[in-house]
Amino acid sequence: xxxxxxxxxxxxxxxxxxxxxxxxxxxxxxxxxxxxxxxxxxxxxxxxxxxxxxxxxxxxxxxxxxxxxxxxxxxxxxxxxxxxxxxxxxxxxxxxxxxxxxxxxxxxxxxxxxxxxxxxxxxxxxxxxxxx
Amino acid sequence: xxxxxxxxxxxxxxxxxxxxxxxxxxxxxxxxxxxxxxxxxxxxxxxxxxxxxxxxxxxxxxxxxxxxxxxxxxxxxxxxxxxxxxxxxxxxxxxxxxxxxxx
Numbered sequence: 001x002x003x004x005x006x007x008x009x010x011x012x013x014x015x016x017x018x019x020x021x022x023x024x025x026x027x028x029x030x031x032x033x034x035x036x037x038x039x040x041x042x043x044x045x046x047x048x049x050x051x052x053x054x055x056x057x058x059x060x061x062x063x064x065x066x067x068x069x070x071x072x073x074x075x076x077x078x079x080x081x082x083x084x085x086x087x088x089x090x091x092x093x094x095x096x097x098x099x100x101x102x103x104x105x106x107x108x109x110x111x112x113x114x115x116x117x118x119x120x121x122x123x124x125x126x127x128x129x130x131x132x
Numbered sequence: 133x134x135x136x137x138x139x140x141x142x143x144x145x146x147x148x149x150x151x152x153x154x155x156x157x158x159x160x161x162x163x164x165x166x167x168x169x170x171x172x173x174x175x176x177x178x179x180x181x182x183x184x185x186x187x188x189x190x191x192x193x194x195x196x197x198x199x200x201x202x203x204x205x206x207x208x209x210x211x212x213x214x215x216x217x218x219x220x221x222x223x224x225x226x227x228x229x230x231x232x233x234x235x
Binding site for chain 2: 045053075
C-alpha cells in the first residue's frame with residue numbers, strides 16, 4: 001500500500017516538474033531579451049530539478065540512490081545562480097545597445113553623493129584596461 | 133508495480149529528451165552568444181536530470197556518479213565560456229579592436 005502512495009506522490013512531483021519545465025521553455029521562447037530569457041531558464045534549475053529529483057527519490061526509495069540524488073540537487077542549486085550570474089554579466093558587459101532594452105540610470109548625475117562611491121568601479125576598470 | 137515504475141521512468145526520460153531538443157533549438161537559433169550559452173546551460177540541466185532517471189531505469193548506481201560529474205562539468209563549461217566571452221567582448225563595447233581570444 002505504501003508503495004502505491006509513494007508512486008502516486010512521485011508521479012505528482014514529476015507532473016509538477018514538467019509543468020515548471022514547460023513554463024520555463026515557453027518563457028525562453030517568448031521573451032525577446034536575454035536577461036528575461038535567463039530568468040525563465042533559471043526555473044529549470046530550481047523548481048524543475050527539485051521536483052524531478054524528489055520524484056526520483058520517492059520512486060527509488062533506496063539508500064544507495066537517495067544521498068547521491070540529493071547531492072546532485074545540491075550541486076545544481078549551488079551552481080545554477082553562479083551560471084546565471086555569469087550569463088547576465090556577460091550580456092551587460094558585451095551588449096552595445098543595452099539602453100534599447102532597459103532604462104539605465106546614471107546615479108552620479110541623479111545624486112552627487114553617490115558619485116564618489118560609483119567612481120570606484122570605473123577606476124578599477126581603467127586600471128584593468130591599463131594592465132591589459 | 134515494477135511495470136508501473138518502469139513506464140513512469142520511460143515517460144520521464146522521453147519528456148526530458150523532448151525538453152533537450154527545445155534547449156538545442158534555443159542554442160542554435162541564438163541570436164547572440166549569451167542566448168546560445170543559456171541554451172547550453174538548459175541542455176546541461178536536462179541531461180543531468182535525464183541521467184539520474186536513466187540510473188534508476190537501468191538500476192545502475194554508478195550512473196549517478198556520472199550524472200554528478202556531468203552536472204559539475206556542465207556548470208564549469210558555462211562559467212568558462214562566459215569568462216572567455218567577457219574577456220573578449222569588453223573591448224568590443226568600447227569600440228576597440230577585438231581581443232586575441234577570438235583570433
